[in-house]
Amino acid sequence: MAIEADVVVVGGGLAGATAALSAAREGVHVHLISAKESTLRQASGLIDALGYPDPDGRSPPLANPYDGVDDLPDGHPYRVVGADALREGLALFDDAVGDRYRGGHTDRNALVATTSGRAKPTARYPRSVAPGLVSDDRDTLLVGFEAATDFDAPLAAERLTAAGVPFDVAGATIAFPGDYRADAAVTRLAHALERDEDAGNGRSTRQRLADRVRPHLGDAERVGFPAMLGDAHVEEVRADLSDRLGAEVFEIPTGPPSLPGIRLEDRLFEALDEAGVSMTTGNPVVDYETDADGDIDRVIVDRNGARIPYDADAYVLATGGLVGKGVESDRDGPREGVFGCRVPAPDDRMAWSEAGAFADHAFARFGVDTDERLRPLGSDGEPEFGNLFAAGGVVGGADVAREKSASGVSLATGLVAGRTAAEEA
């Protein structure tokens, strides 16, 4: 015996979750297997679709992500699955997250202020981030905390000003109210705000926070904090602080660990549960067996040395790129880690990368090459397996960090891979 489903999805990041939801919508029983918590917990929680299509990075950010699809190189996942898949993937996302996110009413990218004082083009953003959009012309105060050193509010304000934003922006750094260790985890501080803990002198955390911000307020009509205004009840915290300050409070997405990313992951897993998807997290898929046709018969999960088989009719590979550990690289070159699918790469290692961190590196595009149904292809151009479909970071051809397209690629390919897998099942 084995654990059985119609479709097994390997990987629990944005791509895996999307593929599982997409397959479940087709009415099949899906089992999602994920080794570790995904990179969503570290990601900003922003859903980038396409910000900079051109590989030289010389053009300004795209106003409409769909406009850039044709400018992408051949073999880019958007070119493989088509712009409609991106549109449908984003629609599936909107459906899953409901009113927690904004941006779904328009095809346009929004420009969101980042902790380093830049404006980033993104397609969907958390509701808590919305009042901070750079296109909004209300005067702004940015507030950083001494404890949370990765957001330097005065510097961010200076940079935004230099970039010519259409509003006045000032920055202030204050001490987080209450008595916490100097290196307290942001989640600790977020929970203090959420529970509105006692912060000394008979005053609560939010009360004292507002008191400390008020002297810096000036004419600002909105106030941005690093994204740590509570966890599940961020809207309540935001409303309360806005009230106390008489200015609209918003969040600025931060680096890891990212509360908007954690909130998004929680919501996606809820949506998977509602859709009846079975889930196993914590153990990796390490092996597979094939049937007489050479298709995948079952995958094997390693649980401290025990091999647990999972059977399905079709499989989705959504193990991520180099970060998610879907693509591995050794002396012989890169390859896909679970099924050993081919990852095309220049023979000459010197050609893998260029000088400069964000140059057009070949390695950034590493991933499996697929047909239009998203089946990974072998060196003969034929699908490696008839019933394996790839999604997300493991798919090659996109340089998501430079293009600002990571989540969009996961949504578009997740949608198609999930649907085609369900058809196969």
Added chain:
Amino acid sequence: MSDGHDTHHTDDDCGCSDAEATRPAGAGAVPDGGTATDGGTATETGGDFEPVDVFGGEDMDLRPGADSCYKCTSCDTSCPVAEVDDSFPGPKFQGPEQWRLKRKEDTEIDDSITGCSNCMRCDGACPSDVPLSQMHNSARGEYVDNQMDKLSREYVRNRILANYGTLARVGSKVPRLTNAVMGNSLVQKVNEKVLGITAERDFPEFADETFRSWWKQRGGPKVQSEEKRIAYFHGDYANYNTVEVAKALVRVYEEFGYEILVPDQRCSGTPMFANGMLDDARRSAKVNVENLGDAIENGYDVVASCTSCSMALRQEYPELFDFEGTETVSANTYDALEYLLVNENVIDPVRAVDGDQLDLPDFAYHAPCHSRNQGLDRQAVELFRHLDGVDVEDVGDSCSGISGTYGWKEEKYDYSMEIGEEMFEHMEHAEGETGMTECPTCSMQMEHGTGYEINHPLEVLEKALVETDVEV
């Protein structure tokens, strides 16, 4: 508006490519097999990481594991203790950072290590496979061996809590008397004052008859089978306290045609690891590995009904010990429900049951941290989805807060309840007013925080499949 034109190239807010470029390679650090030689290398992991048994004379060198930490702080974010206890610096410090400091001569283990409850959540959170709980367990062992005053109240108390099974062996001989004494509030006050065991909690009651004596009375297994054989690791709680769970396991497994062996066994060692009593744990583990290893050789798979026991056998034994057969026991040990789901068709018979005819309430289910770490956190909810008329609702992913002996310590009690608060709230919001969990101490905490009665999934399965006329 910003000119993304030449700034986005160095945009560090996304972080994806930075992380890709700088992420340390290799050194996957979770042991995954290999041969054990006494006192020597325990495992080989594909990378160049070789943890060495702490007890082999030399110190365990987990430094390469520490080196693969890229300070993402995911572990700190997931630590329930760091969340409420401001004096606890969190898993990143206890693990990789402390290990790096320790490379210098004369560096002592920081005494904050005793604040860790051994919930092992940090293990599951680390994307880089840093062996955090293994680091904590061995640091704690070293701390207790070298730095702790063996006459201190704390040491004595921890030793008593860690060796609950020894107490239970005595107490269960005269269960009624022991229950009366331990339930006495004066005794509880004395325990708190003298020993530092909180008076807030009620001692778990001893059953009138231990599981082992029931098993003996009954004449052992009622089913004989050459192919389907399990060796039951009941642990101390199911033997002395929650005997109904152990009986449910027997009835369910026999219903599926399994021959059951109940080998001689000691405590799994979980409370000992958590208190740094590694010598005690080693003695117990040795007996368990020998006896379970023999059973495996005779065709039995090992099955545990407590997820901390299965965790110890599966993960902690191979991380900390290298008795012959440790790896075999690890690879052949399963959680009771997991084993059935892998090997039997459980879903169809459950689906065939008319749940409305059963005398079963709706449940608020909590997945213990040690089941979560094994990837078993969803199994009960997903199985009982198929049981008509009985609703099993997951009450969220927070830790229950008791973590074995942690919540019994007078100075930790308040933290323990603070950690559990989220679970209590979720339980109260859930439809069901009966709790469900696999872990006996989580079960105590759930009951303590809400007053609900708590069942084990095996008890529910017993009601659904054994007491009805459903074909399995």
